[in-house]
Amino acid sequence: MKNELLKIGPFTIYGYGLMIAIGILAAYFTGENRAKKQKLPYEHVFYLVVWCVVGGFLGAKILYWITEWKSIVENPGFLGDTLTDGFVVFGGIIGGILTAYVYCKVEKLDFLKFFDTLMPSVALAQGFGRIGCLLAGCCYGKETESALSITFHTSTFAPNGVALIPTQIYSSILDFIHYGLLLLILKRQKRDGETAAAYLIFYSAGRFVLEFFRGDLARGSVGVLSTSQFISLFTFVAGIVLLVVFSGRDEKKGL
Known part of the structure; x- marks a missing residue:
């Protein structure tokens, strides 16, 4: 794979950055289209995507630094050296969701409805992002x-000349399948929050399993689990709890 796709004078188009950009645009256009169908104030989707991207990148970077705290203690300059690389997807997911929640509260929007409507697009964006990971290595x-x-x-990341498990390809395929499943759930859901909860459950389970095949062990660990596996346990349980809570709300309304 080759990350440097094209050079135009002093400018270089990198595969990873291009795929991230495509993923963000895909998330925006599909999310806005669904918001229109759901009769939501779709004009907010653009701002939600922008702020979620900012919050997501910040969350991904902060979590990466947390996993690398030993390197930072040994060499504080590590913070500056890793400003443009080194991200943890789970941090991006958490940061993006928190940013969306704050935005919806400030703008007095129904967070759950937007949460459900946009989460399939997050899975879609992740699918393109993993293609970027493949190009970068x-x-x-x-x-x-x-x-x-x-x-x-x-590759400047993966060991060169060595046959590796194509975890990026598997991750991308699972993300695109995830996108399709979430769309089906969204069309058939009976309670607000079901699609968002399903995202947390499916992504956490898939990520937990895929982590066993990852070879970039420098991402940190908690006991025998990788950092992402450890977080997956909590996000998986959070998804289950959300389903139960939303179901309980519906039952109370029916009384």
């Missing part, structure tokens, strides 16, 4: 002798 898998492998030659 980050988020790589463990060494393997399987025919289903990928070998990098010019």
